[in-house]
Every structure is written in C-alpha cells, then in structure tokens.
Amino acid sequence: MKALRKFMDKLKPHFQEGGRLAKLQSVYDGMETFLFTPNTTSRSGVHVHDSNDLKRSMITVVVALLPCLLMAMLNTGHQHFLALGVEAGWGEKFLFGLLAMLPVIVVSYGVGLGIEFIGAQIHHKEIQEGFLVTGILIPLIAPINTPLWMTAVATAFAVIFAKEVFGGTGMNIFNVALVTRAFLFFAYPGEMSGDKAFIKVDSALGYGGSMEQQAADAFSGATPLGHVVTGDMGNLPSLYDAFVGFIPGSPGETSMIAILIGAAILLFTGVASWRVMVSVFAGGAAMAALAHGFSTPTYGASLLDVPTQLCLGGFAFAAVFMATDPVTGARTRTGQYIYGFLIGVLAILIRTYNSGYPEGAMLAVLLMNAFAPLIDYCVVQVNIRRRLRRSRATKPEVQI
Amino acid sequence: MALIKLKRGYDLNLKGKVESNEVTEARARLVAVVPDDFHGVVPRMDKKAGDHVVAGETLYHDKTHEQIKVTAPVSGTLKEVVRGERRKILAVVIEPDGNGDSRTFDTKNTIKELLLESGLWAMMRQRPYDVVPNPEARPRDIFVTAFDSAPLAPSLVALLGDDVKYVARGVEALKTLTLGDVYIGCRPGETVEAPQAVVNTFAGPHPAGNAGVQAANVKPVNKGDTVWTLDIVTVARLGKLLATGKLDCTTTVAVTGSEVKEPKLVRTVMGCAVGDLLADNLADNDKEKRIISGNVLTGEHVAGDGFLRAPYRQLTVIPEVAKRDEFMGWASLSPKKFSVHRTFMSWMCGKKERELDAKLNGGERAIVMCGEYDRMLPMDIYSEFLIKAIIAFDIDKMEQLGIYEVAPEDFALAEFADTSKLELQRIVREGLDRMRAEME
Numbered sequence: 001m002k003a004l005r006k007f008m009d010k011l012k013p014h015f016q017e018g019g020r021l022a023k024l025q026s027v028y029d030g031m032e033t034f035l036f037t038p039n040t041t042s043r044s045g046v047h048v049h050d051s052n053d054l055k056r057s058m059i060t061v062v063v064a065l066l067p068c069l070l071m072a073m074l075n076t077g078h079q080h081f082l083a084l085g086v087e088a089g090w091g092e093k094f095l096f097g098l099l100a101m102l103p104v105i106v107v108s109y110g111v112g113l114g115i116e117f118i119g120a121q122i123h124h125k126e127i128q129e130g131f132l133v134t135g136i137l138i139p140l141i142a143p144i145n146t147p148l149w150m151t152a153v154a155t156a157f158a159v160i161f162a163k164e165v166f167g168g169t170g171m172n173i174f175n176v177a178l179v180t181r182a183f184l185f186f187a188y189p190g191e192m193s194g195d196k197a198f199i200k201v202d203s204a205l206g207y208g209g210s211m212e213q214q215a216a217d218a219f220s221g222a223t224p225l226g227h228v229v230t231g232d233m234g235n236l237p238s239l240y241d242a243f244v245g246f247i248p249g250s251p252g253e254t255s256m257i258a259i260l261i262g263a264a265i266l267l268f269t270g271v272a273s274w275r276v277m278v279s280v281f282a283g284g285a286a287m288a289a290l291a292h293g294f295s296t297p298t299y300g301a302s303l304l305d306v307p308t309q310l311c312l313g314g315f316a317f318a319a320v321f322m323a324t325d326p327v328t329g330a331r332t333r334t335g336q337y338i339y340g341f342l343i344g345v346l347a348i349l350i351r352t353y354n355s356g357y358p359e360g361a362m363l364a365v366l367l368m369n370a371f372a373p374l375i376d377y378c379v380v381q382v383n384i385r386r387r388l389r390r391s392r393a394t395k396p397e398v399q400i
Numbered sequence: 401m402a403l404i405k406l407k408r409g410y411d412l413n414l415k416g417k418v419e420s421n422e423v424t425e426a427r428a429r430l431v432a433v434v435p436d437d438f439h440g441v442v443p444r445m446d447k448k449a450g451d452h453v454v455a456g457e458t459l460y461h462d463k464t465h466e467q468i469k470v471t472a473p474v475s476g477t478l479k480e481v482v483r484g485e486r487r488k489i490l491a492v493v494i495e496p497d498g499n500g501d502s503r504t505f506d507t508k509n510t511i512k513e514l515l516l517e518s519g520l521w522a523m524m525r526q527r528p529y530d531v532v533p534n535p536e537a538r539p540r541d542i543f544v545t546a547f548d549s550a551p552l553a554p555s556l557v558a559l560l561g562d563d564v565k566y567v568a569r570g571v572e573a574l575k576t577l578t579l580g581d582v583y584i585g586c587r588p589g590e591t592v593e594a595p596q597a598v599v600n601t602f603a604g605p606h607p608a609g610n611a612g613v614q615a616a617n618v619k620p621v622n623k624g625d626t627v628w629t630l631d632i633v634t635v636a637r638l639g640k641l642l643a644t645g646k647l648d649c650t651t652t653v654a655v656t657g658s659e660v661k662e663p664k665l666v667r668t669v670m671g672c673a674v675g676d677l678l679a680d681n682l683a684d685n686d687k688e689k690r691i692i693s694g695n696v697l698t699g700e701h702v703a704g705d706g707f708l709r710a711p712y713r714q715l716t717v718i719p720e721v722a723k724r725d726e727f728m729g730w731a732s733l734s735p736k737k738f739s740v741h742r743t744f745m746s747w748m749c750g751k752k753e754r755e756l757d758a759k760l761n762g763g764e765r766a767i768v769m770c771g772e773y774d775r776m777l778p779m780d781i782y783s784e785f786l787i788k789a790i791i792a793f794d795i796d797k798m799e800q801l802g803i804y805e806v807a808p809e810d811f812a813l814a815e816f817a818d819t820s821k822l823e824l825q826r827i828v829r830e831g832l833d834r835m836r837a838e839m840e
Binding site: 001004005033034035036037038039040041042043044045046047048049050051052053054055056057059060126128129130167168169170171268269270271273326327329331332333376380383384386387388390391 | 624696738741760763785800823
C-alpha cells in the first residue's frame with residue numbers, strides 16, 4: 001500500500017492547478033478518495049464522525065443488486081439457448097449471459113461516469129457517487145436486445161437532463177435509471193417491446209448464437225405480461241418459474257428470489273426504507289386483489305391472482321430498488337407509506353387497465369416521483385399546523 | 401413527577417470513562433475566560449491588562465445589555481487580553497495569586513441583580529436563539545437539566561457532591577423569575593430534591609440530557625415564548641451564592657477519552673489551563689492528539705496551551721487520525737470500523753467500547769439518505785426540512801418548522817451520524833444568529 005500511496009503522491013502535482021493534467025483534477029481526486037480514505041478531520045461541530053459515508057451507502061445498494069445481476073446473466077443465457085432449442089449447461093448459459101451483459105454495463109458506466117467526471121470538473125466539485133447505483137440499474141432494466149448506442153444515448157440524456165441540470169447527486173427529481181428506461185421506451189418503442197426485445201438470439205461477443213437462426217422463427221419471446229395483453233393466457237409460466245426467474249423479461253427483473261435477497265440486504269443495512277418497500281407491495285396486492293375480484297376477459301391481467309401479479313414483470317424490482325430511492329421518493333415517514341402505497345396501486349392499475357402498456361411499474365414510480373414533494377409538503381404542513389395551534393393555545397398564559 | 405421515555409437518539413460508548421469517584425486537585429497556574437463561550441454577549445472590557453481582580457469581580461459587560469456581566473473566576477492579576485482579527489477578544493487570561501480572595505455579594509439584592517452581577521446569568525441560555533438570556537424578557541418557564549447524557553460525560557449529581565443541598569435554594573430563587581415553572585429533568589434513580597420545582601425523569605439515550613430536548617418533550621417552546629435552560633450545577637452555584645454571599649468558582653472536571661492515561665475527576669477552578677488539568681496524564685504514544693474541552697459532540701477543540709471552556713466540567717482527549725491513508729476504507733468488512741448504521745460490520749460487536757478519531761470518514765455531499773436526522777432527535781420536528789430551510793434562509797419556513805425550539809447541540813448527534821457529513825451545528829448556529837439579527 002505504501003508503494004501505491006507514494007505513486008499517488010508522485011502523480012498529485014501534475015493534477016493540481018498549474019500541472020499538466022490540471023483538467024483531470026476531479027478524476028485524480030476521485031481515484032485518490034477511492035483508494036484511500038481521506039485524512040481530513042473535523043473543523044467545526046462534532047469531533048468524531050460515523051464511518052458511513054455516501055460511498056459506502058451506494059456500494060451497499062450495488063451489493064444488494066448483485067444477486068439480480070447474477071440471475072440476470074444466468075437467465076439471459078437460459079433464454080438464449082431455450083430459444084435456439086440448444087441443450088446447454090449452467091456454465092455455458094452463465095458465460096453467454098455474462099458476455100451479453102458486459103458490453104451494456106461497460107457502456108452504461110462509461111457514459112454515465114464520463115459525464116459525471118466532466119460535470120465535477122466544470123463545477124470544481126468532488127465526484128459524487130450517485131451513478132454507482134444508476135450505472136448497474138440501467139443494464140438490469142433495459143431489454144437485453146437494446147442496441148448499445150441507444151443505451152448510450154438514453155444514459156447520456158438521463159444523466160444530463162434528469163440529474164446534472166438539477167445540481168447532481170441528491171438534487172434530482174426523477175429517478176435517473178427510470179428516466180433512462182422511459183427515454184428508451186418512448187424514443188424507440190419498436191425496439192423496446194414485442195417479441196424480439198427480451199431474448200437475445202444472436203451471439204454475444206462471438207459466443208453462442210446459431211448460424212442458421214432457424215429456431216428463432218418458431219419461438220415466441222414475449223414476456224408473460226406480453227402474453228397477457230394479447231390474451232394468450234395459456235402461455236403463462238408457472239408461478240414457480242416466475243419466482244425463480246426463468247421467464248423472459250428485462251434482465252434484472254425476472255427473478256423474485258434474487259430481488260428478495262437484495263431487499264433483505266437493503267432492509268438489514270437500513271439503506272432503503274422498509275416503509276416504502278412494504279407499502280408498495282401492500283398497494284400492489286390491494287389493487288391486484290381488487291382487479292381480480294372484478295376480473296373480466298376484456299382486461300387480461302385482471303384474471304391473474306395476487307401472487308402472480310406481484311411476481312411478474314418489473315413490479316418487485318421497482319418496489320425494492322426504484323421506489324426506495326431516497327432522493328426522488330417521499331422523505332417523511334408518513335409520506336413514505338402514502339408514496340409507496342400509491343406506487344403499488346398505480347403500477348397494477350396501469351398494467352391491468354391500460355392495454356397500451358403491458359407493464360406499469362416504471363411509469364408508476366416516475367409519476368409518484370413527481371408527487372413525492374407534494375406528499376411531503378402535506379405531511380410537513382400537518383406538523384406546522386400543530387405547532388401553530390400549540391402556539392395560539394398557550395398565548396393567553398404568556399400575557400398574564 | 402413523570403417518567404418520560406425517549407426512544408430516538410444514541411449512546412456512543414467511547415473508551416476512556418472515569419471509573420472512580422475519587423477527586424484529585426489541580427492547581428491552576430493560568431486561568432482564562434473565553435467570550436465565545438457566552439454566545440450573544442458582545443464584550444466591553446471593564447478591566448485591562450495588569451489590573452488586579454478577585455473572584456466574582458466583573459471582567460467585562462455586554463455591549464447592548466450592560467447589566468450582563470462576566471466575572472473573574474479567581475483572584476489574581478489580569479495578565480493579557482488576547483485579541484484576534486478585528487480586535488475580537490479571544491480570551492481574558494488571569495494569573496492567579498493563590499490567596500483565594502473573593503468578592504462578597506449583597507444577597508439582599510434582587511435575584512436578577514445577583515445573577516447578573518455575579519456572572520451566573522451568563523451561564524444560562526435562552527430559547528429562542530440559544531444565547532445568554534435577554535434581561536428584559538421574562539421567561540415562560542425555566543428548564544434545568546440534572547444529567548449530562550453526552551459521551552463520557554460525568555454524572556452531574558455526583559459532581560455536585562455535598563453542594564446538592566443548595567439546589568432547592570437555587571430553584572426557589574429561579575422560581576421568582578418566571579411566570580411559569582422551574583422544571584428539572586433527572587435520570588431515573590438520580591433525582592434531586594427541590595420542592596419548588598417540577599421534577600421529571602427522562603429515560604433513553606443521548607440527547608435526553610439536553611435541556612432543550614427535555615423542554616420539547618414537556619412543554620415545547622412556541623413562537624413568542626422565552627424559555628431559559630441551564631444545568632443543575634449552575635443552580636447549585638446560585639443556591640450557594642445566596643447562602644454564603646460568595647461565588648463558588650471551583651469546578652470538578654472529568655478528564656476522559658482514549659488518549660488519557662488515567663481518566664479521573666479533577667477539582668480545579670473554572671477556565672483552568674488545559675495543561676494544568678492534564679499534567680502528565682496524556683497517553684504515551686506518538687499519535688497526534690485532539691484535546692476537546694467538553695464532550696466529543698459539542699465540545700471545543702482547544703490547543704495544548706488552551707483553557708477549559710464553559711460549562712467547565714469535562715475534558716476529552718482523542719486521537720486526531722488513528723490510522724493514516726486507510727486503503728479502500730469504504731470497502732472494509734472489519735467490525736472495528738464504527739457506524740450506527742448497519743452498512744458497516746460494527747453491529748457485530750454490539751455496544752463495545754470504541755476508540756474514535758477525528759476523521760470525517762468521507763466527503764461532504766448533498767442530503768441523500770433520509771430519516772437519519774430524525775432518528776437522532778427526540779423532538780416533534782422535521783429536522784431535515786428545518787436544516788434545508790436554514791440553508792435557504794427562508795425565515796417563514798424556519799419559524800414554521802420550529803427553529804425557536806432548537807439549539808445547535810440538539811443536532812450534534814445527527815451531525816455525527818450524517819452520511820452526507822454536513823456541519824449541522826454550524827448551520828443551525830448561523831441560522832439562529834441570522835434569525836436573531838433579523839428579529840431583534
């Protein structure tokens with residue numbers, strides 16, 4: 001470590017003002033704080049500080065996302081070989097998934113972090129860690145067949161217009177990863193839905209794929225919710241498959257088990273709010289039960305029972321990783337219950353009664369992002385009014 | 401008497417507790433009064449360097465309210481008035497002559513005059529604004545805290561010793577100054593006898609011992625109210641002053657912290673030089689040390705040749721940086737890295753004694769994680785929204801969200817736990833000061 005410290009110290013002058021690489025100062029600072037915990041000590045106020053910082057909190061979320069990432073890779077491979085009708089072992093499936101997802105991860109992090117570095121340099125600020133999580137969320141929620149350039153454009157759009165213009169990490173109104181997804185969804189609708197979006201049939205970095213491509217013709221790659229929309233209820237996967245995650249869908253969203261492991265990590269470490277998470281599921285279950293109670297063949301999804309509704313599509317993933325984003329969600333305790341519950345209700349509502357969108361979780365979270373400040377405002381207003389009443393009530397006593 | 405249970409907050413378990421009740425004596429070779437300790441008082445000197453003073457004699461008075469006086473804690477020669485930028489008075493240093501002369505006060509004066517004249521007035525705080533009380537306002541109530549819940553803090557009742565008998569007399573005097581009640585907040589099992597006071601007991605972690613927190617849970621401060629806060633030690637001093645006519649300027653100080661050889665109680669005089677207090681009690685290692693007058697949350701960083709600061713009852717010494725250039729500290733899985741959050745593994749060790757250093761452990765960020773401040777503040781206040789209103793200096797919002805109820809010390813624990821490493825106490829202090837400038 002000493003050698004590394006010496007090396008960094010030797011490089012330092014080049015990156016400081018007047019140095020040859022002064023334009024890359026924030027990159028150097030970012031690297032330095034990444035490698036070594038800064039030795040700065042408190043100047044005012046408390047003399048001791050908790051070990052936890054934003055870096056650690058964000059890394060915790062990334063760790064919580066790892067089970068989803070691994071399952072995403074496995075399932076991408078699984079669906080690939082299933083579509084081709086080729087027998088393959090778990091190792092091969094995972095390798096294919098890894099090769100298929102790696103370029104997306106690289107592009108997402110490359111574009112996003114690149115913009116963050118430039119932004120930090122322009123404002124002479126430290127690089128903030130927000131994109132660590134966003135960068136891994138994007139590959140997990142974008143359909144696997146999204147062309148890389150689209151991912152790049154969408155990521156750039158989201159980071160600049162959903163985050164940097166508002167002031168960077170901690171200041172954004174909408175969840176950056178979801179803005180990326182929404183941008184893809186509305187800018188390139190043809191590529192984002194339908195049978196071809198969710199299953200990678202061609203080869204990944206030269207691995208897998210089939211020369212003849214004949215199998216792909218006979219195979220329907222629609223997601224379960226896609227089937228529901230077209231009224232094809234016979235083709236739904238079993239609840240078990242949906243729970244484990246071997247169904248077509250956006251890479252990270254298919255496996256309920258992986259999502260629940262992530263949820264357990266987030267809740268145990270306290271990084272995510274259990275109030276939001278629980279109330280999203282409660283809202284979703286309530287709405288699903290209601291829809292199921294009045295089920296009609298006109299709206300295919302209303303035929304699904306509650307557990308199936310919660311397991312399918314991006315609902316669980318949104319509940320655990322998207323709705324709990326502290327920056328864009330409600331910040332008061334009471335507000336979090338309302339915010340979460342409404343996300344759950346809206347997600348199932350959109351999914352069930354709007355045949356234009358087979359999945360509503362993304363739109364529900366984005367919509368509620370816009371309403372979160374209003375919810376907080378109302379909750380805080382109650383506190384303000386209580387304080388005002390108290391002050392009026394005690395006034396006469398003071399004037400004695 | 402009511403038992404009030406507070407859930408929010410946290411008890412930091414630090415290394416370096418005082419184990420025995422034995423008190424050693426330390427003779428002060430230099431003593432200083434630091435005007436910054438009496439927030440809200442703008443000093444105008446009454447004495448100059450070279451003058452002889454006795455204990456209880458006025459050193460300086462306030463610019464606007466001339467009745468507010470700060471007095472000498474010891475008899476001796478005024479050695480120096482240390483001034484900083486723009487001639488701001490940093491410290492008034494006295495060289496004690498050791499003959500213990502002290503001024504006799506006329507106890508027939510009104511209580512208010514006695515408090516102002518003796519300098520005890522400056523030891524009290526007023527809410528709103530957390531400043532030395534304005535003599536023109538009558539307080540709605542007076543809140544006295546009888547325990548200090550801060551890390552490594554000594555038991556105030558134990559510090560008082562025999563002087564606890566003066567508390568009732570002090571309360572009786574204070575009661576004449578308020579329209580309402582004198583409330584005393586005690587730890588369960590450590591209650592003090594004071595027939596004239598309303599005694600409440602508070603169970604729960606720090607900041608249960610903050611008078612402001614106690615007030616918020618008994619009878620919150622509203623807009624237009626004035627409330628005084630002080631500690632039981634000052635009440636006993638007032639009682640003793642009334643009984644004897646002399647101001648007792650001695651104090652018992654807990655010398656604590658992981659960088660102290662032997663944590664102990666030391667009896668000395670208010671404002672004693674830190675060097676005299678520590679003597680050769682600093683741990684023998686080559687670590688750079690941070691000497692804090694007070695506790696690790698709200699105390700003042702003082703130099704080795706600095707002085708004991710108000711409220712004159714604790715000194716904490718911790719390492720400045722325990723481990724330099726920690727490699728990838730953010731990825732550490734070691735249970736030794738302490739955090740109140742469970743993102744680090746320190747929860748595995750339970751409530752073990754910790755040795756914390758002064759490192760920030762991260763960079764300043766925007767507020768991202770939510771609910772962190774509320775977890776540390778047992779008041780009916782949306783602290784995060786209040787902090788944001790203060791940063792934006794939105795006076796209406798600050799008022800609505802309860803700025804009148806808080807003091808910087810109430811946010812100390814939140815500042816410790818804050819993931820974003822914001823200087824909350826500084827923010828609140830500046831907010832209160834600017835607010836006061838606008839309103840008064």
